[in-house]
Amino acid sequence: MHQIETAIFGAALLGLLSIIATKVSGRLGIPGLLVFLAIGMLAGSEGLGGIDFDDPLAAQFLGILGLSFILFSGGLATQWRTVRPVLGPGLALATLGVAFTTLLVGLFATWLLGISLVEGLLLGAVVSSTDASAVFSVLRERALGLKGQVKPLLEFESGINDPMAVFLTIGLTELALHPEQSGWTIVPMFLRQMLLGGLLGLLLGRASVWLVNRLNLPFDGLYPVLTVMLVLLIYGLSAALGGSGFLAVYLAAVVMGNSEFIHKRSLTQFHEGITQLFEIGLFLALGLLVFPSQLLSVATAALLISLFLMFVARPISVYLSLLPWPMKKREKSMVAWVGLRGAVPIVLATFPLLERAPGANLIFNIAFFIVLTSVLLQGTTLPLVARLLRVSAPLPEKTPLFLEYTPTGAGRNDLVEVNVPHGSSVVGRRIVDLHFPKEALIVLIHRGGQFIIPRGATTLEGGDSLQILAHHDALREVRARVAERAALEVEESAGPG
Template identity: 50%
Template structure:
């Protein structure tokens, strides 16, 4: 049983219809928790994304996360309108809530089952699932606005969409750069204070984008993407901290869904829930993926099929399903119960079938050595001896933190000697003239570091 599904069951057992008997029906609190959870889930997704890996699949990911989400919403929405007791806007609202793919749900299954996808599949799924949530959120909020204000024009959504995405992208990128500078420049006495600093900056990034009229969720995702691809102190530990925080947020939301759901109310909507699942999994998702990837003719059919199947639903639909409850949408309870079916079916059916499908389509490959070891081996670090360097007076490195040197991945400063005493360097260590460095690195990267620590800064001036 997937871990998140276990917490869903625990929430149901603790709820009003279970042995726990907790009657939790505070939709406003659930939405507030969901918004905060989504902020940190998206930030962690961006933080873990390597730009070098997703850049070759950028346009594929952008199409899937925007046009793909829109096509899925339209297909499922019209199916719900014609087959179920929904108005067109209500059907589209339901479809928008379940339209995005959950990154954490996808990769938790890939990692737990040790499935290694070939070629561009993994970075493409990573980019799409991490970046499609802002589109689903925008569609959900916009459709709720149209339902509650029938006189509003759908055409007004286009400039609003452009404004929110543009401002969110700019704010996110700038805040990511500012976060790297802040983490490197602000000197904190205890390492445990740095996660608090980054958490505060993430919330500030969301608030700033929202105040300026941008999409705060897109802003925090791009802030994480920008920060994760820059050098900053305690990088590895901070990435682990935010990964743990994102998992905790997902667990909270699955527990919340379990508490909000009344199992006794699910049987009457079981047919509608299964219908939406079938349309979403077997019709809407495949069609949207195949249409979005149509321009990329070099992509093989098995890869397209795999991407269309790996459309797992997770915490984001749970969070979005609480929004209609607080907006007073007429069929909010029905929508919430159907979303429950979609998430549950997606985790059970798609989640359990991903490993055998990957093997059947022959898009998996044997596991590779850990990335750190492979990078070291590729760069020749395992064969490179230690090299002694000295920080010269007046060099560009004097007065800088090691994190500010932007060392390549194949460069490691093992020991720093200052006044005859060996020190263990860290990202926040400030270099001084006369420091001795024991370095292990490959040729080009070593020359880059040598240039920074030995060449005087004034020599660069014309």
């Protein structure tokens, strides 16, 4: 029992130190992910803590689990109206971009390290995808706003490009173990993973919304447990059937995030907390897993590969993938620079390590070094590069909601926030004249830092934030009315001539 108690104490202490360190790192402009890795390395077998953790299987399990919940939380926050304009570019970056990066880094690593082409491509695949946890975390931590479609494109790309990287890593690991096989043998696996993972994600997402709304659990505290089980079920079922579990989890979360279900606000906040927990735990575990002495032996080569990835492979991959779309050069350049690498490359590096593939140890250490340099260099310079490229923008003010509402599960009402855009057809009109559905009640208005109790004669203004208690069907109608542009009504009222 002494070992178990010591492990619990050690995990809690490292987690607490990581949380406290985020306050200091934020003021210094250092990404928190880098701090978590550093604490893990300092506590490891070659650091001050002397914790002996050499279990790639446990790290892989924790990584898969953590990434599933991180992707689920990101999917819940993904609004379809922001994704729709970047759907094509995002899919291109998540597939062609990952493939181009794998090829370019693989060829460079093969030439630089003198390893086989398959080993070089395997290294390229391991570090080919941007990391959702790193991107979401750094953007949130730096409170960074980006103009136009840059931010939704980055978040969408980082949420859906992991399946491609996983497929390439597993496929190239098989080719490294069985060099007599043809590379074309992995194509059917790719099609099966993408199609099956995508289909199951959409279907299970709809099924999850139906289940949450219909189950009517006796205790509110069971709803977070229910969603945790749904995440595990979606990933496990999709992966067991040969589909991409990561893609299924993300798409299911997007479906849920764009649907109405009870406890949506509290469940979204719960999964944001779970994401923070897994980010800390995942990066601490990966920091414990690495041996700093082995990093020193590959530092020069790893630094060259990392710089090649940042300044050559990623930009070329982005520009080639986005050729069909008329984006500005500075926006493409920003997308290229925010190609952060985080936990995903280190987790993927455990796959060839566990299979004892040729060059697996070298690949793992180089991947870890690339993550360190990516988070350190790219993560710390995001605000500066955004200003230089003129794509930075102030973050929209997040309205504090002082009214809380907890559905009982017996009905389909919820308390939500609806923002009134400037130019909306409801601007300048009294609430009584809008004829909103009777099942929708405006209970509070936030305007310019003040809270207003609404009355029928209250006139709405652009920028108002409305808290509305409504039935789900009525809420959809209200949102549609608020989203209408005033110009449309002017044209209709003017008539011909």
